[in-house]
Amino acid sequence: MVLLQESDFLVRLTDLYGANRAGTVYVWIKRFAGRLASLRRRKPKEQEAAAEKEEPKCLVRARSNRKGSKISCVIEAKDLMRFQLALGNIMRQQMDGLKTRERSKEERQKEREEKRQTKAKAASVKKDSAQKKDVQPKSKSKKGKKK
Numbered sequence: 001m002v003l004l005q006e007s008d009f010l011v012r013l014t015d016l017y018g019a020n021r022a023g024t025v026y027v028w029i030k031r032f033a034g035r036l037a038s039l040r041r042r043k044p045k046e047q048e049a050a051a052e053k054e055e056p057k058c059l060v061r062a063r064s065n066r067k068g069s070k071i072s073c074v075i076e077a078k079d080l081m082r083f084q085l086a087l088g089n090i091m092r093q094q095m096d097g098l099k100t101r102e103r104s105k106e107e108r109q110k111e112r113e114e115k116r117q118t119k120a121k122a123a124s125v126k127k128d129s130a131q132k133k134d135v136q137p138k139s140k141s142k143k144g145k146k147k
Contacts, residue, residue: 009073
């Protein structure tokens with residue numbers, strides 16, 4: 001498995017998606033507390049002691065069914081949000097061959113009725129707010145005053 005830098009990983013992942021238009025690409029994201037902690041995973045106390053020294057990171061792996069297609073990358077915690085947005089954009093761009101779900105007549109009719117109900121509720125709320133604005137407070141009467 002090839003350990004890459006963040007930008008190189010994203011480029012290779014895009015290529016991997018391009019090469020597997022009709023195939024499958026697997027992506028894993030998991031917590032990575034350092035190599036020493038991962039080597040001691042069968043001994044929990046020693047693993048915990050090794051993990052305390054390092055800041056947690058994120059290990060990202062990707063592969064397809066083709067031989068030699070494994071790639072991986074380690075992301076620092078501070079860069080994780082930016083990396084996840086970039087990863088999400090790549091995935092969204094590459095998943096253009098997804099099939100739409102076929103719905104039955106009952107499901108379509110139920111969705112139409114739900115839309116009608118929400119429109120009716122929105123219209124009634126608008127009417128109520130308009131009626132409240134039209135009603136003006138009555139001014140004080142001047143009955144007891146003479147000129």
